[in-house]
Amino acid sequence: MHQDEDFSIENITKIEGHASLDLKVRSGKVESCEFRVTESHRFFEDMVNGRHFSQIPLIVSRICGLCSSSHLTTALEAVEDALEVEPSEQTKSLRRLSIFGEFLKSHSLHLYMLALPDYLAKESVLKFGEKEHHFIHDGLNLKKAGTDILTALGGRPHHTVNYRVGHVTKGPNSEKLVAILKGLESVREKALETVHLFDSFAAKHPFERKTNFVALKGKNYPLMEGQAIHCSDKTSVEKDGLMQHLQEVVVPYSTAKNAVFNGKDYVVGALARIALNKNQLHPEARKALKGCSTKLPNKSPFSTNLAQAIELVHCVESAIDLAKDLSPRNEPAPKIKPKACSGVGVTEAPRGLLYHSYTLDGKGFITESNMVIPTQQNIRSIELDLHDFVPTILSKPREKAALEMEKLIRAYDPCISCSVHFLKVNWT
Amino acid sequence: MPKKLKAGFYSLACCEGCEIVMFDLEENFLKALDFVEIVDARLFNGKHPGEKLDIAIVEGCVESEVDKKHLLEIRERCKYLVAFGACATIIGIPGIRNALPKEIQKKLKRKAIIPVKDKAFPISAFVKVDALLQGCPAFTHEILDVFVKLYHGIVPKLEEVPVCSECRERENPCLLFEGIPCLGPVTYAGCKALCPSERAQCIGCRGFTEDGNFEALRKKFQEMGIPKKEIYNLFTYFNPDPFTKKMEEK
Amino acid sequence: MQQNFLLKKEKLGEFLTALSKEAEVFVPSLNENNATCFLPYNSQELYLAERTQYSPKKILSPPLEKEFIFRKKSSSFEIEHLLDNKKRVFFGVRSCDTHAIKVLDKLYLEYFTEDKWYKAIREDLTIIALQCSKPCENGFCQSMGTDKPVGHDLLLVEKEKSFFVEIASERGEQLVKKYRDLFNQTNFTKPESKFKCSKELETTNLKEILDKNFFHKKWKQEAKKCLSCSSCTQVCPSCYCFLSFDKFILNTGDSERFRAWDSCQLKRFTRVSHDFFFRESRESRLRQFVMHKLSYFQENFGFPLCVGCGRCIMVCPVGIDLTEIASTIRGDSK
Amino acid sequence: MKELSLTTPALAEIVEVREDTKKIKTFTIKYVDRQKQKRFHFVPGKFLMVSVFGFGEMPISLSSSPLKTDSLQLTIKEVGVITHAMLQLKKGDKIGLRGPFGRGFPVARFRKKNVLFISGGCGMAPLRPVIYAIADRREEFGKLKLLYGCQNSDHLLFKEDLKKWGQTENLEVLLTVDKCTPDWKGNCGPVTTLFNKTEINPDNSIACIVGPPVMLHFVLKELKKHGFRDEQIYASLERLMHCGMGKCAHCNIAGKYACIDGPVFNGVDLAKMPLEEK
Numbered sequence A: 001m002h003q004d005e006d007f008s009i010e011n012i013t014k015i016e017g018h019a020s021l022d023l024k025v026r027s028g029k030v031e032s033c034e035f036r037v038t039e040s041h042r043f044f045e046d047m048v049n050g051r052h053f054s055q056i057p058l059i060v061s062r063i064c065g066l067c068s069s070s071h072l073t074t075a076l077e078a079v080e081d082a083l084e085v086e087p088s089e090q091t092k093s094l095r096r097l098s099i100f101g102e103f104l105k106s107h108s109l110h111l112y113m114l115a116l117p118d119y120l121a122k123e124s125v126l127k128f129g130e131k132e133h134h135f136i137h138d139g140l141n142l143k144k145a146g147t148d149i150l151t152a153l154g155g156r157p158h159h160t161v162n163y164r165v166g167h168v169t170k171g172p173n174s175e176k177l178v179a180i181l182k183g184l185e186s187v188r189e190k191a192l193e194t195v196h197l198f199d200s201f202a203a204k205h206p207f208e209r210k211t212n213f214v215a216l217k218g219k220n221y222p223l224m225e226g227q228a229i230h231c232s233d234k235t236s237v238e239k240d241g242l243m244q245h246l247q248e249v250v251v252p253y254s255t256a257k258n259a260v261f262n263g264k265d266y267v268v269g270a271l272a273r274i275a276l277n278k279n280q281l282h283p284e285a286r287k288a289l290k291g292c293s294t295k296l297p298n299k300s301p302f303s304t305n306l307a308q309a310i311e312l313v314h315c316v317e318s319a320i321d322l323a324k325d326l327s328p329r330n331e332p333a334p335k336i337k338p339k340a341c342s343g344v345g346v347t348e349a350p351r352g353l354l355y356h357s358y359t360l361d362g363k364g365f366i367t368e369s370n371m372v373i374p375t376q377q378n379i380r381s382i383e384l385d386l387h388d389f390v391p392t393i394l395s396k397p398r399e400k401a402a403l404e405m406e407k408l409i410r411a412y413d414p415c416i417s418c419s420v421h422f423l424k425v426n427w428t
Numbered sequence B: 001m002p003k004k005l006k007a008g009f010y011s012l013a014c015c016e017g018c019e020i021v022m023f024d025l026e027e028n029f030l031k032a033l034d035f036v037e038i039v040d041a042r043l044f045n046g047k048h049p050g051e052k053l054d055i056a057i058v059e060g061c062v063e064s065e066v067d068k069k070h071l072l073e074i075r076e077r078c079k080y081l082v083a084f085g086a087c088a089t090i091i092g093i094p095g096i097r098n099a100l101p102k103e104i105q106k107k108l109k110r111k112a113i114i115p116v117k118d119k120a121f122p123i124s125a126f127v128k129v130d131a132l133l134q135g136c137p138a139f140t141h142e143i144l145d146v147f148v149k150l151y152h153g154i155v156p157k158l159e160e161v162p163v164c165s166e167c168r169e170r171e172n173p174c175l176l177f178e179g180i181p182c183l184g185p186v187t188y189a190g191c192k193a194l195c196p197s198e199r200a201q202c203i204g205c206r207g208f209t210e211d212g213n214f215e216a217l218r219k220k221f222q223e224m225g226i227p228k229k230e231i232y233n234l235f236t237y238f239n240p241d242p243f244t245k246k247m248e249e250k
Numbered sequence C: 001m002q003q004n005f006l007l008k009k010e011k012l013g014e015f016l017t018a019l020s021k022e023a024e025v026f027v028p029s030l031n032e033n034n035a036t037c038f039l040p041y042n043s044q045e046l047y048l049a050e051r052t053q054y055s056p057k058k059i060l061s062p063p064l065e066k067e068f069i070f071r072k073k074s075s076s077f078e079i080e081h082l083l084d085n086k087k088r089v090f091f092g093v094r095s096c097d098t099h100a101i102k103v104l105d106k107l108y109l110e111y112f113t114e115d116k117w118y119k120a121i122r123e124d125l126t127i128i129a130l131q132c133s134k135p136c137e138n139g140f141c142q143s144m145g146t147d148k149p150v151g152h153d154l155l156l157v158e159k160e161k162s163f164f165v166e167i168a169s170e171r172g173e174q175l176v177k178k179y180r181d182l183f184n185q186t187n188f189t190k191p192e193s194k195f196k197c198s199k200e201l202e203t204t205n206l207k208e209i210l211d212k213n214f215f216h217k218k219w220k221q222e223a224k225k226c227l228s229c230s231s232c233t234q235v236c237p238s239c240y241c242f243l244s245f246d247k248f249i250l251n252t253g254d255s256e257r258f259r260a261w262d263s264c265q266l267k268r269f270t271r272v273s274h275d276f277f278f279r280e281s282r283e284s285r286l287r288q289f290v291m292h293k294l295s296y297f298q299e300n301f302g303f304p305l306c307v308g309c310g311r312c313i314m315v316c317p318v319g320i321d322l323t324e325i326a327s328t329i330r331g332d333s334k
Numbered sequence D: 001m002k003e004l005s006l007t008t009p010a011l012a013e014i015v016e017v018r019e020d021t022k023k024i025k026t027f028t029i030k031y032v033d034r035q036k037q038k039r040f041h042f043v044p045g046k047f048l049m050v051s052v053f054g055f056g057e058m059p060i061s062l063s064s065s066p067l068k069t070d071s072l073q074l075t076i077k078e079v080g081v082i083t084h085a086m087l088q089l090k091k092g093d094k095i096g097l098r099g100p101f102g103r104g105f106p107v108a109r110f111r112k113k114n115v116l117f118i119s120g121g122c123g124m125a126p127l128r129p130v131i132y133a134i135a136d137r138r139e140e141f142g143k144l145k146l147l148y149g150c151q152n153s154d155h156l157l158f159k160e161d162l163k164k165w166g167q168t169e170n171l172e173v174l175l176t177v178d179k180c181t182p183d184w185k186g187n188c189g190p191v192t193t194l195f196n197k198t199e200i201n202p203d204n205s206i207a208c209i210v211g212p213p214v215m216l217h218f219v220l221k222e223l224k225k226h227g228f229r230d231e232q233i234y235a236s237l238e239r240l241m242h243c244g245m246g247k248c249a250h251c252n253i254a255g256k257y258a259c260i261d262g263p264v265f266n267g268v269d270l271a272k273m274p275l276e277e278k
């Protein structure tokens, strides 16, 4: 690459959704960097308006195929918060279990199918040779443990069908739970191996940049039911007040508005969660983390993959504990009286902090909604990282450099399909 | 034996859930690779622009001119076009926006990249679709089935059977008797009555059958005491309003 | 003289457990979703209050069954007929369902040519019938003359603390002999059940009346309500229509032939090439169902296809009732 | 070898394929089991259940001469999945056969009578064996007339046979096409227009009709107009069939089954059938 170069990657591959990158390098410095989203809008915030609250979870789950359960759970929490419905312990446990399943699914797919080829210098999993072929099986097996949970609990691996406001229409039977447990136990080893694998890769990327981490804080490793959002700058906010601390800023070199937390750029996702809630990880996951040669948290965005691997261990172990304790009964649906109200739900989706808020009218129809999605919050950090990262790889040939940039973007596991719908972009 | 099928996966405006379903094939995914060669798919980083394809599997709907152009280009390149998932086959959730009030539509139009008649369309509105993979998301067993069929030169056809039929095979009690409004009687089967088996109503993700008796079902919902607005909401979950008939096409 | 026996209720579990060691035993019980149907015995609670919502038809003629495998061998094929010859016991079958099994027997074992697949299942089937002691929802077996079981091996009649057991076939006799210590001999005679069905269907001249009223306005009226959801034909214990189709096994040249339930309520039922449908209208499809039950089958076999279990009435979401249709038409043709 | 049951297809080999038109081919077929082939015989109008393995099974009428038993012929038009697959097959390929099933034309009852054949499109296939059977013993029958219509001249089946029959004494062949092309010199319009082109006399006559449902409808009307009584009419009906032996009930028409009581029905039975079901 040259000291002066205009550079663009059309249609970045192996990420969820459509995005491209435009870079302008002048005298070895990045003059402008645009991580541009090319996905079409689907206007979810407008679409849920006028719909009955009972339909909301099923609609918003279609925001993203990869983290549909997170959207579903967040929306459910938001609507329940508004209507002051308290779901039963069993309902909460089932939701928590599906979220573990979803993390397993999402993380293992990203790590093995999308990120791993980068580290092994292969174009894609389809180009894996004899030696690497077992990785496909490993990834698929881990994913299967996750999707089996989702299928047993929610009917299918994506877009769960039976989670409703305040209850679950039908819980899994004991046979299904036994099958889940068996599946989870069979991938325990694989999860640990994944940590070793990605630990060995993490050391290879010395790039660092200081940033802030933001994640939900709660009793358990904060995947849901959290009340407060913490930031690594030691501040914290209640979930209802999140929107006062999240600002959208216009950055001159980008068409997309980015988000800042308390005026500072920040990162959400696996790395942020580990940074802020390391001590609440499952003991097994903590042990795995201790055994890593790379220390987490650190300032390298490439460590996100390792953090995800650690979370795989956490999810497998916690899901086993949770599933062992469950003995679901069928519970009646609660009687819900609609009223004019509003509520907020915040959870941790695989890619980071997820926020939904809804306002209902007296008959139970939605009048206003707002959603903040993880990747949207990370875009600013991706761009800032590239700013610092690109000058360090200018000596490399063009294709190599492009690949390095893609790797960095992929490390964030961006999920464009959901984020795009909420960027308030003016494309004119 | 016939040659391997050259396949490409494409996604327009959607949640990409259907593409992820590919991985749910698990062992069958690897088996499918024995006779399906994935030459073009963003998730696998195969960039072979312009290559001729046997099958193009397209998920998502058309929301912008960019999508439309992309879609037309895909159609040019492939022998069989398979619509993948609810968005592509029947418009699905993105279609809810088509029924929004006029003023909001106008507002949205300004926000969209380059709108196509400020509406969302299933891909069949612009190109000939050879086979459908219904459902939101599409079903793994059907994906494999379509691959196998196309490999042997069979273009799969829809069987007009309602979800209730499979609901009976699974020996469920009917939800309509419990006051839960279910769209099973007017929705294409093939999901093995997934939702009713989980005691959740069918919301029509596999599309409305042509033969469905919508008027009778609406009456039934009314008798069950469901308010008018909610009934409308129900019928327009995934499908264009069956009473005012289809959205404009082509 | 035939000996009769008693089976104590507390011995029932033991009896079923013993049976399930040597055969697959299907018993009426509740499924996951609280519907009553026949499930393999696994020490679960039995549902003996009335006839189940779902009949045991699914075991004799499964919704989807694999009939053949065609294996490609160089330039030819090897045809393998998959026969299912497991030993089975149906426990607690009601009279109406035994009559439905009679229909299937007639069709698959006697009529025109016998069906190997069905025969294999049927030969190893033991039927333990259970007499009804009270009217069931929507049932009208007394009108159809199907209130006394046929073709069964044992008949149980529920008494307070035990079941009265009547031996009805040689197979039944062998069974009692085998588990003789579970049964007590008795001098009682079979308790008669006295009740009146909840519904009635006047059957005199019914066929002629329906045939004559092929274009009665009632058909159209009912068809307007009908959702064509095919629930009625699916739950009917004597609906037997099926279709067959082939499927390739992945990319090999091998294929399988399946047989699956079909329903006359579906438009595709009468499709021929060029997408022509013989019974396209909902009216004609609904009429086909009722007429096949009460008229057409009678013409060929001498008895109606309807066994009076009332399941189709119970399952119909919009309340279409064939006894009501028949009586309306009868009333109008007077 | 033991006789296979009627539910199991028997292997047969295609020994010759002839392309009649672009979408119609005639297959000459022999059972792999030579004994079975030897014993094979059929009444014109009967059909076989033909399996194209992996694609499905369908009813197809026998179209060869009933007098020729060392092989059999099927004439198949491509309309859908199974027929498409069938038309791809070549000499030496194997298919499965069950049957023959159904009730054919009661040729013996046509003796000494004039026979009027009316067919449309692919309906010529099941009629061919009847004409063969009669033409073989020409002297036992009265005057024969064949009215045959199809889409256009390219779709005419069995051109050689038609020519031969056209030259046969007392056998009049009248052709018509729906769509006229410049190379077509004959009649244009539906088959019913041929009724005016020749003398149709119901006395001592029999009419045999095979064709699509719409054609059947109009031809029946026309025959009635010309004074034909129900019992003088024989028509073959097409129905969806999955078993061929009265079990799948797809071909149920009132109390009758097209597969065992038909596909060839006498006009008396037809008249009893409800209108829309024909």
Ligand SMILES: Cc1cc2nc3c(=O)[nH]c(=O)nc-3n(C[C@H](O)[C@H](O)[C@H](O)COP(=O)(O)OP(=O)(O)OC[C@H]3O[C@@H](n4cnc5c(N)ncnc54)[C@H](O)[C@@H]3O)c2cc1C
Binding pocket: B159, C243, C244, C245, C246, C272, C273, C274, D047, D055, D056, D057, D058, D059, D060, D061, D062, D075, D076, D077, D078, D079, D080, D081, D082, D083, D084, D122, D125, D126, D237, D238, D239, D240, D241, D242, D263
């Ligand atoms: C008595 C009789 C004689 C006939 N004689 C002739 C003849 O001589 N020549 C001729 O050309 N035609 C004849 N036909 C018509 C011929 O049978 C049809 O053209 C043929 O069946 C069409 O089959 P297809 O698969 O090509 O058509 P399609 O319309 O594609 O298929 C219809 C059939 O596909 C099957 N099928 C495939 N997949 C499935 C699935 N998943 N589920 C359920 N069903 C499935 C069904 O069995 C259905 O009947 C005759 C018909 C009858 C009744």
Ligand code: SF4
Binding pocket: A062, A065, B014, B015, B016, B017, B018, B019, B059, B060, B084, B085, B086, B087, B088, B092, B093, B135, B136, B137, B138
């Ligand atoms: S059909 Fe459903 S799962 Fe598939 S892309 Fe569309 S929204 Fe996602």
Ligand code: SF4
Binding pocket: B163, B164, B165, B167, B168, B172, B173, B174, B175, B176, B182, B183, B184, B185, B193, B196, B202, C229, C231, C317
């Ligand atoms: S629950 Fe729904 S799908 Fe099932 S029978 Fe009732 S209406 Fe049909």
Ligand code: SF4
Binding pocket: A161, B135, B136, B163, B187, B188, B191, B192, B193, B194, B195, B196, B201, B202, B203, B204, B205, B206, B207
């Ligand atoms: S039951 Fe209805 S909504 Fe559920 S998967 Fe089937 S078609 Fe889709």
